[in-house]
Amino acid sequence: MLEIRGISASYGRIQAIAGVTLSVPDGAVVALLGANGAGKTTTLNTISRLVPVTAGSILFEGRPIERASSHAVVRAGISQVPEGREVFRDMSVRENLEMGAYGRSDRAGIRQDIDRAFDYFPILKERLQQKAGTLSGGEQQMLVIARALMARPRLLLLDEPSLGLSPVLVEKIFAIIRRLNADGLGILLVEQNASVALGASSYAYILENGEVAVEGRSADLRHDDSVRRTYIG
């Protein structure tokens, strides 16, 4: 569903990614791994059009999007969950979810989608009127994922969902990720937690200094000695 061919992006004179090629097959979970600063977030940001590409192409369901606006990319069916659980802290859980439906006017559909979000994240229903800034870290992570789902994406760009969460919460979040994928959502998953990400994905790319250094089936990479030594420890 997503084909990225040789994309590069820079911040001023700093080249953040150089010639990255990767693909997400229809409805797959693909992991994008690598150390701090390897270029993972930049890669996601080029897809969601928050960062301009200086070279290469991005095709989503066969259509080029590398020059589209970020709104057009959301409308096309791609939603990003940013790193760092950026909820609107002073807004309620409900208002945060409604912000995810920004640009939509079908009130009945929005209500339906909020109900569907509760199906994945029942705890959010209990917290509906609570200010998002007062939620726990795990609940905030659930809220940002639920908010991204409000745009009805077919592909979710998920940036470091495990960051700063306890192992129990990480397991909880990944159980929901597996369920979303089973229901047909494609996912490009950025993670520093290689072990968890390789367990949740079918294919993985490892970035180093803005380039793809290793790629392969996740099951193979999990058992690869040099990958284990370098990225799993």
Ligand code: ATP
């Ligand atoms: P992390 O897990 O720390 O977010 P990452 O793999 O996602 O790492 P990026 O955030 O994509 O890496 O960063 C890639 C490179 O681009 C790094 O060298 C980083 O310092 C640089 N960079 C990222 N954002 C900016 C920015 N806004 N301005 C300047 N340089 C940036």
